Amino acid sequence: MSVKSSKNGPCGTGGCGGQGTPDPQDGNIDNALSKISNKLIVMSGKGGVGKSSFSTNLAVALAGKGFSTGLLDVDLHGPSIAGMLGIKGLLDINENQQVIPKMVGDHLKVVSMQSLMTDPDQAVIWRGPAKTGVIRQFIGEVCWGDLDFLVVDSPPGTGDEPLSVAQTITGAKALIITTPQDVALADVRKSINFCRTVNLELLGLVENMGPFACPCCGETIELFKSRGGRITAETMGVTYLGTLPFDPQVVKTCDAGTPIAAGDHRGPFVAALDNVVQAIVGSL
């Protein structure tokens, strides 16, 4: 494992400049990426499987272990991560005209499209090429500095944004999130093939919204069926990283801006998340 960053120096002191290269933005992107030890792209074939809440809880958990962590929300049409972390206000710019991420605690830096929009309810109606430009800016023109991990919350599907993310963030590794039901798994197989087509290394698959225990009687209920993610991973030759149970507290804590991994919550979800995080860190 090699998860610690290389400490090349802070932003604004020559560390994030990219001067002297033929294409300034290419140089800025290469420079930014060179200081990030591990780039994790969180993907899902289908929306609504809990990708953003998983990305947020993963980044919070990594930061909680003392890793210097970045969290980038590139879901341009439905950015939700700033809200899940209770981040308000617009992002600032430093003297080198770089975006300064929002700090959450001591170890987590966050950049979300939400934090660039003056009206959070405004729809972003952009076609593909404009979106590619924004994604490149999110890497090359943000003062990320030295990071052990950059967690990138990619929009669902296999379209412009995931393609641009895969092409921009060289050396990244993908995590695929799914729910257990068949209709999600069909899209997961597409995501796995997408990674293989664009030569994006696939770290493994996480099954979300698994078994649910009724808070009244304790009965275990399969809201979205069961074991489909694990079976798909095995069938497709992909590492299975674990199953997270369904817990309405995950929904409520994200809505409240205080993700479940950030507080003193205990219980089956947090325990399962910790196992998944350890599996991810152990595989690097």
Place this chain on the structure above:
Amino acid sequence: MSVKSSKNGPCGTGGCGGQGTPDPQDGNIDNALSKISNKLIVMSGKGGVGKSSFSTNLAVALAGKGFSTGLLDVDLHGPSIAGMLGIKGLLDINENQQVIPKMVGDHLKVVSMQSLMTDPDQAVIWRGPAKTGVIRQFIGEVCWGDLDFLVVDSPPGTGDEPLSVAQTITGAKALIITTPQDVALADVRKSINFCRTVNLELLGLVENMGPFACPCCGETIELFKSRGGRITAETMGVTYLGTLPFDPQVVKTCDAGTPIAAGDHRGPFVAALDNVVQAIVGSL
């Protein structure tokens, strides 16, 4: 209400030709749309709120009432509707080189990207302009014929596909589907503003994955919180069309290719769906 189609003649007998217009595809699209009384675009700001299963059950319910209904899946990256209806095999072409929709029962015609792909697990890695072309083909080069309703399952968000759909299907009206939790509602407000920006008439909002009754003890559980959709509709001045309860049978029946609205199912979900369908038909 004016929901019955105009019966301009079947495809292949001069009804779907579009000859004599400067741009053949524009003419084909206009011709196809002129024979469809009501075009409903089902949208969601966020993925995974049950948009495709709602679109499928809505189309099945309309066909079950005797309306001539089309169902078009334009979610190019995650098409799921063919699977939800148990449709297998590729689409055929008629002598006018038009795609022939798959028939489900007597009154439902279905076209899905899935039915055009020889390998259903292959990822569609297309950039925006290519996607726009496919969406135009799905209207102008499909032998839809006379329809009372065309239900269009649009991909989530406010990107290329919904924009192309809104621009291609003139005279369409939008239905927005959401779950009750805040993180979904932020995206719903974006979808409402998207409709207003592109002058797409908004028929109303449906709240999905509402209250869940534990099958063991009967306790009502709010999996994704409650009433958020209704409150958002009221706040934003949008018609609230009803709430559908969460029911694992909706997941299982869609996975099995026999949507819940198609069988002899009874219960709270089917009753609530019927109320929503009546509200939609009554508003036209």
